[in-house]
Amino acid sequence: MATTVQAPPALCLANITKRFGSVLANDDVSFDLNQGEVLALLGENGAGKTTLMNILFGQYTADTGSVSVFGETLPPGKPGAALRAGVGMVHQHFTLAANLSVWENIALGTQGIGSFVLRSGQVRAKIRDLSARFHLDVDPDARVSTLSVGEQQRVEILKALYRDARVLILDEPTAVLTPQEAQDLFATLRQAVEMGLSIIFISHKLHEVMALADRIAVLRHGRLVATRTRAETNPDELVSLMVGTAVDRHDYTPRTVGAPRLSLRNVSTPSTGTRFGLNNVSLTLHAGQIVGLAGVSGNGQAALSDVISGLITPSGGDIGIAGQGITEWSPRIALSHGIGRIPEDRHKTGTIADFDLTENAVLETYRDQFSRRGWIDWRGARAHAETLRETYDVRTSGVDSRIRLLSGGNMQKLILGRVLEQSPQIILANQPVRGLDIGAVTYVHRRLVEAAENGAAVLLISEDLDEVRKLSDVVHVISDGRLSPPIPRDDATPAVLGHWMAGNGFEGEVPHAS
Amino acid sequence: MRLEPISAPTPARRIVPPVLALVATLVVTSVLVMIAGRAPGDVLRQIVIGAVGSKFALLETLNRTTPLIFTGLAVAVAFRAKLWNIGAEAQLYAGAVITVILGTGAMSAPSFVMLPVLAVAAFIAGALILLGPVILKTRLGVDEVVTTLLFNFIFLLFVSFLLEGPLKDPMGMGWPKSARMLPEGRLPRIFDGVRLHWGFGVALIAALVIWVMDAKSTLGFEMRAVGQNRDAARFAGIPVTSVMIKTAVISGGLAALAGFSEVSGLKGSLTLDLSPGFGYTGIVVAMLALLHPLGVVVAAFFVAAIFVGADSMSRAIGVPSYIADIMLASALLFMVLAILLTKFRVRRD
Numbered sequence: 001m002a003t004t005v006q007a008p009p010a011l012c013l014a015n016i017t018k019r020f021g022s023v024l025a026n027d028d029v030s031f032d033l034n035q036g037e038v039l040a041l042l043g044e045n046g047a048g049k050t051t052l053m054n055i056l057f058g059q060y061t062a063d064t065g066s067v068s069v070f071g072e073t074l075p076p077g078k079p080g081a082a083l084r085a086g087v088g089m090v091h092q093h094f095t096l097a098a099n100l101s102v103w104e105n106i107a108l109g110t111q112g113i114g115s116f117v118l119r120s121g122q123v124r125a126k127i128r129d130l131s132a133r134f135h136l137d138v139d140p141d142a143r144v145s146t147l148s149v150g151e152q153q154r155v156e157i158l159k160a161l162y163r164d165a166r167v168l169i170l171d172e173p174t175a176v177l178t179p180q181e182a183q184d185l186f187a188t189l190r191q192a193v194e195m196g197l198s199i200i201f202i203s204h205k206l207h208e209v210m211a212l213a214d215r216i217a218v219l220r221h222g223r224l225v226a227t228r229t230r231a232e233t234n235p236d237e238l239v240s241l242m243v244g245t246a247v248d249r250h251d252y253t254p255r256t257v258g259a260p261r262l263s264l265r266n267v268s269t270p271s272t273g274t275r276f277g278l279n280n281v282s283l284t285l286h287a288g289q290i291v292g293l294a295g296v297s298g299n300g301q302a303a304l305s306d307v308i309s310g311l312i313t314p315s316g317g318d319i320g321i322a323g324q325g326i327t328e329w330s331p332r333i334a335l336s337h338g339i340g341r342i343p344e345d346r347h348k349t350g351t352i353a354d355f356d357l358t359e360n361a362v363l364e365t366y367r368d369q370f371s372r373r374g375w376i377d378w379r380g381a382r383a384h385a386e387t388l389r390e391t392y393d394v395r396t397s398g399v400d401s402r403i404r405l406l407s408g409g410n411m412q413k414l415i416l417g418r419v420l421e422q423s424p425q426i427i428l429a430n431q432p433v434r435g436l437d438i439g440a441v442t443y444v445h446r447r448l449v450e451a452a453e454n455g456a457a458v459l460l461i462s463e464d465l466d467e468v469r470k471l472s473d474v475v476h477v478i479s480d481g482r483l484s485p486p487i488p489r490d491d492a493t494p495a496v497l498g499h500w501m502a503g504n505g506f507e508g509e510v511p512h513a514s
Numbered sequence: 515m516r517l518e519p520i521s522a523p524t525p526a527r528r529i530v531p532p533v534l535a536l537v538a539t540l541v542v543t544s545v546l547v548m549i550a551g552r553a554p555g556d557v558l559r560q561i562v563i564g565a566v567g568s569k570f571a572l573l574e575t576l577n578r579t580t581p582l583i584f585t586g587l588a589v590a591v592a593f594r595a596k597l598w599n600i601g602a603e604a605q606l607y608a609g610a611v612i613t614v615i616l617g618t619g620a621m622s623a624p625s626f627v628m629l630p631v632l633a634v635a636a637f638i639a640g641a642l643i644l645l646g647p648v649i650l651k652t653r654l655g656v657d658e659v660v661t662t663l664l665f666n667f668i669f670l671l672f673v674s675f676l677l678e679g680p681l682k683d684p685m686g687m688g689w690p691k692s693a694r695m696l697p698e699g700r701l702p703r704i705f706d707g708v709r710l711h712w713g714f715g716v717a718l719i720a721a722l723v724i725w726v727m728d729a730k731s732t733l734g735f736e737m738r739a740v741g742q743n744r745d746a747a748r749f750a751g752i753p754v755t756s757v758m759i760k761t762a763v764i765s766g767g768l769a770a771l772a773g774f775s776e777v778s779g780l781k782g783s784l785t786l787d788l789s790p791g792f793g794y795t796g797i798v799v800a801m802l803a804l805l806h807p808l809g810v811v812v813a814a815f816f817v818a819a820i821f822v823g824a825d826s827m828s829r830a831i832g833v834p835s836y837i838a839d840i841m842l843a844s845a846l847l848f849m850v851l852a853i854l855l856t857k858f859r860v861r862r863d
Contacts, residue, residue, distance in 0.1 A: 309749065310751070311748065311749065330751070331748065331749055331750065331751040332751035332753070334751075335751050341749070343749060348743070348745055348746065349745050349746050349749045350746065350749070351746060352739055352742045352743045352746050352747070353742070353743065354742055355738075355739070355742065359739075363739065363746070363750040364750045364751055366732060366735060367732060374731055374732050374733065375730055375731055375732070376730060376731065376732055376735055378730070
């Protein structure tokens with residue numbers, strides 16, 4: 001027998017695999033969280049972080065693998081087991097009742113059915129004690145609706161601590177915070193670790209991860225690609241781990257670059273809530289060229305996409321199409337100027353789930369191409385949908401079937417067809433292959449390249465560096481709403497892109513908007 | 515326990531829940547009737563006889579159906595676009611007020627001019643009433659459920675003021691009641707000697723028009739798109755605000771036609787009890803019809819039959835006619851539950 005008994009890890013995930021249809025959400029993921037440690041879980045959207053946490057909390061049952069907390073294996077698929085074992089989670093979107101006070105929110109659900117009288121004195125005392133010990137300054141009697149976002153997050157943390165959590169999981173906790181609040185949060189978390197808690201910190205913001213974590217686990221396409229201690233890594237390496245480096249570059253033939261089709265000059269948009277606006281962005285898309293936009297997610301891609309889609313009008317700067325300045329801007333105007341848009345979220349913005357294939361196929365064109373004097377030409381619309389179905393290989397039982405029954409790949413092919421059939425001059429492809437299986441990915445990529453070869457100006461927004469490097473003639477990097485200068489294809493190495501993605505090189509590059 | 519969405523419900527799952535809802539409604543009603551000390555079979559039979567058992571009964575039911583088709587359509591059109599118009603009652607009275615103002619002497623014209631003018635004026639009045647809340651909603655994000663609901667009470671008080679003041683019939687022996695409509699302003703009867711008026715015909719036509727518009731017109735397409743997914747509609751270039759405003763115009767206008775039809779076709783003058791809550795019952799009708807324009811006709815008939823039948827049953831057997839309210843309320847609740855069961859399955863964890 002060994003004389004030293006090693007403490008069991010606070011949390012141990014062993015060989016977790018979870019498959020949804022043809023998509024491997026988690027592929028043999030294993031890691032430990034040591035006691036008293038901050039482990040950052042780093043990965044792009046869709047890398048499998050959320051699935052992993054849902055398995056930990058019993059929302060999903062893993063296909064293989066097990067979860068144990070302080071050496072005890074949790075029963076799979078039992079929500080609540082992790083909570084009882086001492087794992088607390090602070091979600092990105094808070095789960096607080098706004099019309100109740102802080103102490104009521106914290107006590108909610110902790111008392112059995114039957115104890116009708118809340119022992120408010122005891123609850124308050126325990127909260128005050130926890131607040132003091134962890135430096136979580138909140139008034140227990142304040143109404144949640146009167147609290148700032150930072151304070152609400154403290155309530156969420158207190159809620160977990162009140163339930164005697166010894167492991168705390170925070171899902172992108174700084175996404176909703178101001179920089180100052182984020183600093184306060186980090187101080188709190190360091191305090192919590194000193195008090196003996198173990199923390200998993202989910203994020204894709206590199207500087208935060210580097211500031212807080214002891215170790216960093218990187219997920220990519222459902223696989224755990226690396227675990228590093230903070231001392232042995234740096235932001236550039238983390239970026240390349242997160243987005244990949246292996247690039248298949250062979251079938252690239254240079255395309256003839258034509259006239260400028262779309263230009264943004266010094267475009268700015270206000271930041272709203274949790275997302276970055278654009279800061280003096282200038283960008284030109286040329287005919288026959290694919291421009292890639294790389295960047296860690298949440299750095300202004302959504303704002304840029306919304307501007308080009310016509311959903312938001314810039315607060316500053318100019319939009320020019322084929323050399324003409326644009327004065328009025330809306331989705332319909334964008335469409336009328338030949339901008340084809342593949343939106344980031346095909347379920348929420350790209351299609352209407354309970355509309356059938358035909359109705360979705362003509363969603364953007366019903367007025368100009370499939371109606372006469374206010375009446376829709378359903379015969380023509382159906383024929384058009386049939387054409388799309390055959391040309392773009394949308395597999396469905398028929399054009400009358402509802403879109404919600406289609407797989408992601410088929411849904412995306414329909415959107416792609418809807419866009420390409422209009423022979424657009426300009427194509428905005430925002431995350432066009434996210435969540436698709438490999439066959440659909442190849443198909444979508446091939447079609448986009450063909451469109452460029454036929455003279456369209458393409459903007460490809462992606463968080464996957466491989467995808468950007470494989471397709472683009474020129475790459476821009478977006479960081480904190482700022483855009484890098486164009487980087488030619490051959491210079492766009494992971495090292496160079498990673499450098500920009502980590503937020504370097506922008507100082508002095510573009511003037512900050514006040 | 516949790517609910518899991520079903521992507522493609524089987525035919526059985528579509529049919530069985532609504533049938534169960536009907537059965538459950540009858541069970542609840544029967545239990546209450548037994549508590550009241552009567553035989554459920556007798557009561558139900560009497561309700562059916564009272565509603566459709568004779569020519570007189572059937573016509574009475576159809577007359578009651580008419581305003582419910584209009585308000586049911588008004589609610590269905592709005593709800594489909596996710597515009598929560600709870601104000602059909604006020605819109606109905608707005609239509610009635612305009613009809614009475616124009617139809618009691620403010621204008622004189624032959625019937626074939628007068629009637630269309632009255633209908634159009636009523637339609638516009640109802641549309642204007644709903645426009646306020648909708649503009650508040652699209653501009654300032656004010657919840658239209660609250661504004662349209664509360665405006666009902668304000669408008670009813672305004673009607674009360676009109677009937678005590680400017681619109682009071684000088685020959686009315688002091689009753690709060692408007693003057694009688696001119697004969698040119700009265701909707702004729704469909705058949706000679708039968709109390710059923712052309713308001714019913716107009717209501718059926720309105721349902722057909724809305725149904726065709728919904729399925730075939732660009733506006734109908736836009737309204738459905740905005741109702742199902744506002745973000746996707748906006749992204750696709752559908753002018754969401756303008757569609758909401760057009761929806762409001764149609765919805766408010768339809769509700770106001772109920773007021774026009776009741777005054778011009780049935781009552782011949784305006785009193786404060788013109789509508790026993792047709793505006794609110796319109797919500798029940800629309801929900802029972804699953805917001806389908808033709809379903810509204812069927813649901814309106816069903817609801818009207820229960821009310822008329824229960825009145826007659828109450829006179830014959832003595833169970834209070836409140837049983838009609840309970841039947842409707844439970845039919846609606848069970849129906850909502852049934853709709854849930856066609857879309858979700860219950861799973862135990």
